[in-house]
Amino acid sequence: MSIVIPFLAFLLAGAFAAYHRIRLAYWAAITASLLVACWLLGANPTATVVAALVVVAVAVPLLIPAIRKPLITAPALGFLRRALPPLSQTERIALETGSVGFEGDLFTGDPDWNKLLAYPKPQLTAEEQAFLDGPVEELCRMTNDWEITHIHADLPPELWDFIKKNKFFGMIIPKQYGGLGFSALAHHKVIQKIASVSSVVSSTVGVPNSLGPGELLNHYGTQEQKDYYLPRLAIGQEVPCFGLTGPFAGSDATSIPDYGIVCKGEWNGANVLGIRLTFDKRYITLAPVATIIGLAFRMYDPDGLIGDTRDIGITLALLPRDTEGVDVGRRHFPLNSPFQNGPIHGKDVFIPLSQLIGGVEMAGKGWNMLNECLAVGRSITLPSTASGGAKAGARVTGAYARIRKQFGLSVGRFEGVEEALARIGGKAYAISALSQATAAAVDRGDVPSVPSAIAKYHCTNMGRDVAKDVMDIVGGKGIILGPRNFAGRAWQASPIAITVEGANIMTRSLLIFGQGSILCHPYIIKEMRAAQDPDTRAGIHQLDAVLYPHIGGAISNAVRSFWFGITGSKIGAAPGDAYTKKFFRKLDRYAANLALLTDISLGALGGKLKFKESLSGRLGDVLSHLYMMSAVLKRHHDEGTPEADKPLLAWAFHNSAYEIELALSQALRNFPIKPLGWLLWPVVFPFGRRAVAPGDRLSHRVAMLLMAPNEARDRLGQGVFLTPCENNPGGRIDSYLAAAVAAEPVERKFLKALKTKDIEALDYSAQLDEGVREGWITADERKQLEDLRAITLDTITVDDFDTHELRAASFYALPQHKRHPREAA
Template sequence: MIANLLGRLAFEPFAKALPQMGDTERAALEAGTVGFEGQLFGGKPDFDRLLAMPPNRLTAEEQAFLDGDVRELIAMLDDFAIDEARDLPPAVWQFLRERRFFGMIIPREHGGLGFGHFAHAAVVTRIASVNVAVAVTVMVPNSLGPAELLLHYGTDAQKRHYLPRLADGRDLPCFGLTSPYAGSDAASIPDTGVLTEREIDGKRVRGFVVNFDKRYITLAPVATVVGLAFQAVDPSKPEGQQQLDITCALIPVPTPGLQIGRRHRPMDSAFMNGPIRGEDVFVPMDWIIGGEPQVGQGWRMLMECLAAGRAISLPALGAAMQQGALYVMTGYGRIREQFGLPISRFEAIAGLIARTAADLYATDAARRYTAAALDAGERPSVASAILKVQLTEAGRRAVTTGMDVLGGKGIISGPSNLLGVAYRHAPIAITVEGANLLSRALIIFGQGAVRCHPHVMDEMAAVQAKDEDALGKALLAHAGHVMRNLGASLFGAGLKGRVPTGLEKEARLIARVSAKYALTADLAMGLLGGKLKRMELLSARLGDVLSHLYLAACSVWRFKAEADEAMLPFARAAIRFQLEAAATVLHDLHANLPSGVLRALSPLLLHGTGHLAPLRDRDLVALSEALRTQPALVARLCPDFAPPATGGLRDLADALRLADALGDEVPELNRAVRRTNSLQAAAARSRDPEAALAYLRAADKVIQVDDFPAEPRSDSR
């Protein structure tokens, strides 16, 4: 009775308050599944459920591939030479094909490696720690593209033909979605295909005549099969019914009318990227992914696949940038001395190193947890968007911080440069596969508000079905949800579930901030309704808080999964930094709510978030000192980093290995070099002169930078 009355009274104003939503937007919102991020959004995190997710596991075959094939590939890579050549060496291209790097996600029965998501991510991360261009070349065929789409939606004939060829590299794929006039608004692509028939080999064949203009397409210049998204049109249908919606097809290269092969140069990187254009390209119905029944289903297909793929490839690049930067900062910080001390002992640098390490612990925890969820069969679309944004931003942050630590060493190009190429590449991951600006402002909270909230989707479904009774029941449940979070915000949120010893206080803080976030999200949605969709600064903040909570919670899971007591200080620091960031954003959010009443109530609603016990300076210095004196801790934080066979990173790894062998004698050797200004004289005083000289020469090689012959000067007079 009450529910029915409430539904009747609320139906019209609630229907007006809900944002208008087209079919393509609805498909994006409904894609994927909801995991622990839903509990954080609802303000009721159950840590037993979080910790029930099993740890990451590699099969024997996956581990052997990482230890063998990937290591062999890395030994072939020269980052500077590849960057200068703007292409991979022919031997590397051949190796990638022969060892089926392009078929990691393709099942064994189709000729692929059949790897899980965690193994796929580990391979990309390890390659990217040495060379981003090779990592991108490997990740694209294994990410959103023809293979993924064929596996889920292809016809049996398409799978039989293409999957073995994609697995062994006989076919190299690319996928064309972005157009010059449809970038972030990818669903509005203007490329059209008109349904028609043509006579081919004496038979009438149904298909589409497609005209398209695509750009920013990775692997396009070398692709032998092009995945294409276009707007399908059937002119034979009545007016208003001719648009069949986005459709995905596979086009072999060459095909009449298809123009392919020119290159873009994203930040002058060596990986292949370029435009694709087509004029009156005939696409038979057999080339439509899934055949004629899948015409018009392309956007749903893309969104469902992206829910998984977005959590793997670009986050792997971000993780590689972070691990590489931390390795460089800690290693160079030990080797390089100023004022008679290793530079990592100066607090200004120690603080940067500690924050980077804590950042890496949290982001890699989220990456690993989400990979475990994917391997368990989930498709966490909101979490994958969080990962894409947070990992790529953290990668950029880490590399920029590393450049600050390197100083002049970091800005001189050449084989000895430790982070220069990664620094130049960092904006690429930020920009592609859903620009972070868009993902923060629209996707994480926009999709999260519908998918993660325990009642909003029920309310929307009731309005769409014009079911007043169902709407009333959903609203009553929603009201109870708000009151529970109001109570938890005012009087404290209890801890649900058991957490690892040493992280109890941090878990309680996560629960507290989660309840305050859930209340804030409901207040914002209730106050602003559909207008919140257009208030992108507010919705971005709401998405950021959820992101920080997710990274903090995943850090609890990681510590439990790894059971490594030595990592407890880093787990605590990671959680504290994420919660501090979440609280800061919450305060900014409340300060910008368009309601004087709510702003006045904010101190009460946000009580207890003003100072979430952030780390003190002495804590940061202690973390950095632990990394300086215990290299094993760096290895645990950077398990995917592998130095290449040549170049500056190899030099740094060699110097650190030799320093570890000498132990506590290194400081005295460095002082002796300053006194004598001679490597040989300094080494002669060592208990092992040969080892000492090897170290000093290696350290000197790390400190030096490259120079090149002067270019001829033109006479400007």
């Protein structure tokens, strides 16, 4: 037995040092002390000496730079230079764009949760809150989504005027240029509220405040461009659009075939140096009504008129709509959500160099500019739209499920419906937290490239899930379109958000982990820069500073993964209260798992990893759910850890934990190098997968929260338009909930009387009269039941139409011979 003790001491010291990330010198000292103790206590001398020699063999070369650099670091640099593929310009720009926030902590495997919780609570200014309570509320009251989507296929003129007059297009434009100068949080809140009543209006407001001329000019425009365009954009005098996507360049924006040739031409009567453009764009939101067009194209200077570079690269320019040769095509029609969208064409369109965004100095830097602005825009518009729809869906569907009765019970009481309600509530809670977290990151000064992709992908995907469950619960109410339908258009529009600003499949497979594993990793990008440094001595110096912490971190993550696995994440320091500590500990485990698999994948596969999209997608799911649950716990903390919200928090967390373990297991079972997957399995899952999806009991608690007035339900619905008015059927249904709940005891008493008493009346009103005469209910209770019948009828009633009301009005403008034969007759 004594022969084992020195080696056991060696391993325990190493595991302790790795778990706590103790420096190598301290590990050597701790291990040496333990081995001396083993010697003194009578352990096998030979074993003790062998263990000591191992410590010396590891510590001495690594601790002495004169030995370490030539013997270890220099060969490692040579290996990296051979193993790492050269970065394309697209990849290089993507990695150089954006900043890293808390998502970087997740890749360390040991996140600093106190840092997360110390971020300031996101709060609106008094001016921003007043805008939400005033103009935004009024805009929502004016919005009739049925008329917009079915009758006009556009916003009516009074809405356009109201939006422009109240500077909705100028939320991100600084006050010095006549804009509102709002925070990203306010931008998020405005889009969220509008989206809860109409995705068409939210798209119309969101796009000018997202990727487009306003944001690009604000960040990169010349002073002259800012002074001229920003005040006009702020008040809607100019309506902007931005042309990026084309028939042959969708998600791969760097393959833009649209081009501009530097040449001389005529502009406003003068012969000036400029660019002659040829372009073909489609899916351009606001194009049909835009007065100023932002355009991305590849710029060439074959005659060297502005420099020595012939292929200058992707460049951005501004084109007034009335520029000769610009052709704004007919409208696209996006899935019965007819926001203004269409193609733009141009051939030999001449503009002066002064129309380049940022001037000639920014020529060729368009991809950098787009990446940065895409990250900010993607952080807000689409996640906020999903949040507004999901939160409104949760509130209204919960009320509907309580009011709507089948077999004498509220439909929400059936367990199948409870499951759907729980998914709606839990996902709405997570979407809300995630969308607010990315907006808060922008306000902290971050350019959240990776979190924006996470938010865009998961908010829109979960938003579609919520819309599906809402449709399943409301049934016929959802499939019969009309002014009373609060769900149908949201379901039809849900795929749009998933498709735009980068298709979700591509975002998951290529962007989230592909970019995050390099940009957010504490060491990888530094090692890549060292390998690419042409100065070998400088490269060795750079690599030496990061290689050994990287190796130590990888060992630490393996130890932490195994420790958390065998202890079930029940041991370890964690922030939070008695309820949330267990959640933080689990996230510690999953962060260690992610960091370990990231290092193993990058080390084993190298440049081939970017072609392993299934593996990248699964590891991206782990990162996404880690970030999402970080946002959920931060939200819970910021709101004062309310007791009533615990079911929502627990459902969201357990759902994400289940998804994380599912993704980890799929990644290991399908790891491209099978033996590595087998070896990693007992480290990550020493007792197999343990996380399970939210159970029936928890789902029941969440469903009950949605179906009764309470503070958690109120918090979940904060920031969406629930004012009961003629144009807001969802708001009316939501407003009925308290009265419906209050009437239920009277309704049960009356229904019991109907079954047990000899009642002659068949008509409901007559039955109520008889009930009052016989003393089964009072006159006040009769009124209560009458009101319940009225609100139930409004809740469940669907619309009907004359045939001509469902025909497109423009059809009747066609000559009779061009109509369908049946109609022409």
